[in-house]
Amino acid sequence: MILEQINQPNDIQSIDPEQYGALAEEIRQFILEKISRTGGHLASNLGVVELTRALHLAFHLPEDMLVWDVGHQSYTHKILTGRRDGFDEIRCYGGLSGFPNRRESDCDAFNTGHSSTSISAALGLAQARDMRGEDHYVVAVIGDGALTGGMAYEALNNASRMKSNFIIVLNDNEMSISENIGGISRALGRLRTAPKYNELKKNVRSALSRTPGGSQMADRISRTKSSIKQLVIPGMIFEDMDLTYLGPVDGYDIPAMLDIFADAKRMNRAVVVHVLTRKGKGYRPAERFPEHFHGVGSFDIETGKSVPPKTEPSYTDVFSKVFCGMAQKDERIVGITAAMPEGTGLKKFSRDFPDRFFDVGIAEQHGVTFAAGLAVGGMKPYFCVYSSFLQRGFDQVIHDVCIQNLNVTFAIDRAGIVGSDGETHQGMFDLPFLQMIPGMTGLAPKNCYELADRLRFSAVYEGPLAIRYPRGTACSKMREFRPRIEYGKSEWMFREKEIALLAVGSMVETAWEVRETLKAEGHAVSLVNARFVAPLDTQMLETLAQEHALVVTMEENVLSGGFGEHVAAFLSEQSSSCSILQIAIPDQYVEHGSVSVLKRELGLDAESVCARIRTKWAQTEGNA
Secondary structure (H helix, E strand, O other): OHHHHOOOOOHHHHOOHHHHHHHHHHHHHHHHHHHHHHOEEOHHHHHOHHHHHHHHHHOOOOOOEEEEOOOOOOHHHHHHOOOHHHHHHOOOOOOOOOOOOOOOOOOOOOOOOOOOOHHHHHHHHHHHHHHOOOOOOEEEEEEOHHHHOHHHHHHHHHHOOOOOOEEEEEEEOOOOOOHHHHHHHHHHHHHHHOHHHHHHHHHHHHHHHOOOOHHHHHHHHHHHHHHHHHHHOOOHHHHHOOOEEEEEEEOOOHHHHHHHHHHHHOOOOEEEEEEEOOOOOOOHHHHHOOOOOOEEOOEOOOOOOEOOOOOOOEHHHHHHHHHHHHHHHOOOEEEEEOOOOOOOOOHHHHHHOHHHEEEOOOOHHHHHHHHHHHHHOOOEEEEEEEHHHHHHHHHHHHHHHHOOOOOOEEEEEOOEOOOOOOOOOOEOOHHHHHHOOOOOEEEOOOOHHHHHHHHHHHHHOOOOEEEEOOOOEOOOOOOOOOOOOOOOOOEEEEOOOEEEEEEOOOHHHHHHHHHHHHHHOOOOEEEEEOOEEEOOOHHHHHHHHHHEEEEEEEEEEEOOOOHHHHHHHHHHHOOOOOEEEEEEEOOOOOOOOOHHHHHHHHOOOHHHHHHHHHHHHHHHHHOO
């Protein structure tokens, strides 16, 4: 097995080129076998096997630095840098990360997880290299999808100022360019990067500048050359930004990629290398349905079907069904996503209402302000976004939506602990940054029925509104607790004395379990579903404080600035004598792992919460 010869960085450089094809098949089979059991990002990784190998042949790691945009396509990179044995526990708690991670390997030059950041990060690394007088190469690998993010263009604009080598690899797995144009483009690319050509170009311009009218002649020559290039070179957008463009090159032709990378390494400026690949390469189901195989759970390799098959609807499924029903009744309703139509449940909406569906690409900032414009124009926009990605539109939520009190609803998927994607994807910060914004109303449903009710509530609500709900199977318990939604009002589920559990969203189910345990131990326990995280139900809070010795807030969200801190601050202002216990995610970043394991480690599971309540209750009784 050829793969067994690769146990540390740069081992691939000792592999016989005649074995490259067989090695590619071994890598793809290895990824398929491992990810079919553990789950992970599949289509993107299968598509860049050859590109990754070419990069590892052309550059020497970790001295040279590779920055992977998003990073969900870095599995082959991990294999080639000696981490093959860790794939049995990839994305598991304490195991290998599914993204580049500097703590894991010196060959991971920069931690990534969100899109469109690679060029900025790599540009910083390149500038630091130059300032320190070093001479290694820095390479950013960015997909064509990530170029829909404005941050990438901000970085490209600054990269054009580079006076030293800086390489940007554009991994294009969608755009097709005909062979004849590609051939002409590659030929011109080699010509323009040849040392003799660049020296000649510089000497001609220098000579012309010393003759009468020479500068004008040089400008005319340059304009003529650019006009010709505009006809034959597909990368003129980069050339117009003063970046050298090379390609396109076949992302499965290693000798061709090595040639073009050699050309790129000779440049004393920023250069864009355009590589054509295909998502899911080598695995037919992923080639046919790359979006479905973007991020997968365990699956059967032969059929491509999930194992075990999905039986219960997720919160995303519930959102999709109810949202489409709402849109049938209200023609003002529009759905907006930032390149995640399937992940956010808008796929069906896009088919049923194509004229009211907008995929803005990986551009969350634009998506928020676009929604604001639609609202001013009389529409009812819903921006459907993962919690961790809404962070990227924070300023726009304040400046463009809330200051104007616009009728925009944020459907926030993957709120709370999301599991295996780890630190960059945990949805644990949305409550603090949304609660701090004046005029923002925040809702968190306890189960699938409440999500449906709150979506219908949003259809008639006027003003900024956020509905957060977790990843995974929708809770169908507590169906009998379904009172009508009143603005800003909580739901008393059980009203007793002694201990009060005040839970937000997904933590209501945990609070139910906690209550049953404490009741069995002889405690009188109230349970309140907060429903609204903003505004606070101050009337309910006053009653809780008067009738209970201990109030326990429970939220699947970071502690600082969260719901519990707002409750504690209010009760402190009221000079309440009751004790407060805040159950929340500790103020730390949360690594990858299954949701159940992470909740246990973070103290958010029922057993851990009960243990903390017992300790706090003993202190409360002692102070009575």
